[in-house]
Amino acid sequence: MQLTAVQWQRYMDNTCSEAERKEIYTYLNSLTAEELASLLEAGFPEQATTMPEAMALRLNKKLEQATGIILTEKRRPVLSIAFHRWIAAASILLVAGLTLYYFLPAPSGARQQQTEIASRDISNTTHHVQKITLPDGSMVWLSPQSMLRVPDNFNRATRVLTLSGQGYFEVAHDAAKPFSVQAGPVQTTVLGTHFNIEAYPAESHTAVSLTQGRVAVRARTAGGADSMVYLQPGHKLVYQNDVQQFTLQPVAVEYETSWAGGGLVFDSLDVRDVFLRLEHRFNIKIQFDPILFKGKKLTAVYPKADLSVILRNMAFVQGFNYRQQKDTILIQ
Template sequence: MEEKKQLELLYRRYLSNECTAEELDRFLELLHDNEEEGRALMSATWNNTEAVPDSGLVPSFIPSPSRKITLRLFIKAVAAVLLLAGGLYFFRTGWLNLISPVRQMEVKNAAAEHKQVQLEDGTRVWLSANSNLSYPEHFRAGNRKVQLEGEAFFEVAHDAEHPFIVSAGPVQTTVLGTSFNIEAYGAKNKTRITLLSGKVSVSLQADKNNQQAIILPNQQVVIDKQAEKLHKVDFPQAGVFLQRRLGFYVYKGTALAEVIHDIETQYDVKIELGHGLENEIFYGNLDMTAAINQSLDKLVTVGGAKWKRNGNQYVVFRSGND
């Protein structure tokens, strides 16, 4: 009896376009659970009721009809579309998105800038320099999906019923609850996904054939976008990303060319490495949130090197070769 009264009340609010998104969701649930009562309720009114959409809900590119449309005709048309689309679930989701669209959020980091973002579900994201993260203000439907260009470290809140998906170009990473790092800069040929805890599924959508790999902690997936190849490797030093997500890079015997590559990415600059320095090894820590001259000053402690600015780029060279 209580549900019948609630159905009648929400139906009246629906006809007068006064339903909130939550009330509309409840109204559709009651219609689904009380089909007989709902049909009787509608049949008493729909022949004489005009369906007039709220202002602003219909896109400008859809012409506005001059003739009146009865609610019965409107409901029949919508019902036909819903049957094709897949049923009540999609009906409810579609109406919610129409009446109360989810706002798309975007975070953009500049050179040497790092930010921490907390999503609605409790997931935390550490966004690296020169990176973009796009995500909905509220998650709906069956999954939690975000888009990334650049690099980010994720601590995903566990939710077994709603997978968390990170889309980065042709690469899609799916998890339930875990911590991992994704490096997916658009200008770079290789994308890397490194896992610290949990379990991750990585898929590559390629023209030749789609590929998939599942990785465990201390493993990494490397994707060659040009060759459209995906392979999995062990990566025991995965813990370095706990510091790297904050902009602190730890090097324990890393080739100088690789360190230069990181500096270029973080500061969005070009660095020319002088002859004979490519294979020099660097030990040390670099704070990529500091000014670039501080990072370069630390870098040139290797092999008696120096650095200078030459126009729009930097040059690292050996003393006496300038």
Template sequence: MEKNEQIELLFDRYLANDCTPAEVRRLIGYFGAPEDEETLRALVSRQLGSAPQENAALTPAVDEVYDRLMKKLIFRKDATPAPKTQVPTKHFSFPGWSRLAAIWLALLVSIGGAVYFFARSGGGSDETAGEVATPLHIEKTATGERRRIVLEDGSVVWLNAQSKLSYPVSFEKNIREVSLEGEGYFEVFRDTERPFIVRSGAIITKVLGTSFNIKAYREDPTASVAVLTGKVQVNSKESTIQITPDQQVLYIRKNGNIIKQDGIDAKAKSTWKDGKIQFRNVLLADVVKTLQRNYTVDITYSNLLATCPVHADFEAETPVGKVLEMLSVSFGGKVTKRGDTQYYLDGTCLQP
């Protein structure tokens, strides 16, 4: 994985208060590396738009953040903690914007967030500052691509099209944690001593050993977790829900609501890993998103069809034109090809 992707992933997780202590230490380490300055400047600029201005009320908090940041960077560089009574000596130089980075961090998460930052990273203690974090690995899939990934503990993940899985090369002693953007099917090796956690945006899925499907594309209005075997715990800021086979948690991004649904066909939600595309009472608007992730095409449709429910089964290698023709018949309409990769669906929604 490219280092810039590691930095971006950790920076986003830090802003969401999702970093583990080891990840916070890794992020701090990047702030002390001159070669990473351009990447970090771009990330901070993306978040704030421009450099913040200090003011009298914020200065003490910024000084605290900066001092602790510098201590951690020095301890991390030396890998040998200084005596607790000794003030660390700045015997090597940092980029001039390190203080500005501390200001940015303080503003990004507020004064309270800055306290959280250091509480999660070990509070600036000597005992934890010298630890070396396990490197992350990222797997990405392109349009129409599916990939099988075997993790260090023997767990298997199938990654759907246009998705990204971030995971450590080796898991920690007391936890197994990965991050998912997009869709993934998980078969988790059971380990009662180390829970398996999947972070996917605003929801966190926790298991000991089970199989389940997570769909969490950033552009979708909802994210879902469906269980095939075992028991899964899904957490959001609002609530915690446990689900068992053929149950699903639906997270609504707009309002943060989390809903438990019974009697779903969990197996149908994961057939994509076997090269099949199945829709069971799926709105056409969502069907189109799925098709566009699997085919390099642009599909538009009449507004009258957006909420039309679709029940259909296709092989993943079926040409997209044929797929759309079959769909158009189901809702009494037609498909028009408007270019090499452009299609338009029209018609009326025929309810069963």
């Protein structure tokens, strides 16, 4: 097997497909110690500050002990390549039984077996949609009471986010760094596109709608296997969390974008979930009997987020009465 520079980059940055990863792993596992050493001899271009010499010598020693490869002065790769690129290069030797975490000295001097990726949470605690610009130029419209987790290493090698709530994404194109959003049980991966995700923890479903481009959505099914679905613009994947099943359905693109302007959009949404979203949006409590609304759906667009207008409309369409006591709505 002859690996190209692009394949190496994707493998080291953990952005290649599962099939490609298995192929490369099998290839690496077939190499001798000398052939593995040759891979390290090739080195990588400098892209960051080089590793401190004392640390590099310790890491070289660990490599020699774990692999039996004697890294002579002529072919010591650690001292001549950037620190984060060395970590990537050393990862190819995992097939020889190394555990990379043990190479890295903990700040306190104690060994650490696991490295956690630092991140920051962006929470929209207001009653208005917030627009966020990510480091790569991608834009996210975050619904009220929603949260976006952004790793500190975002846009270095990969672009992976975690969403709780609802967000509309306009992704900056970068073929070398796929853009992924983990939302509950569903993961959406794109290269550059516009899409909407609904993933409120208390709701019965998770949904991904595509307005432009193409996305791959991975979801765990009831049988325990992962299913991959490729969405086309104007379509939505709706995943039922309790039964671990999903359906595909057409969707009006304007529905998926109008809420980002401050309105509220419900596209065939379970009425019980509508009440939950109204609670989030207006910071109120809605008391209702779930049995009375089992199986009932609501499709509606409210350009202005006016609670009184929404409740009057819903009461007429769904056939219920309501009254308000301070910050609680009683549905009868």
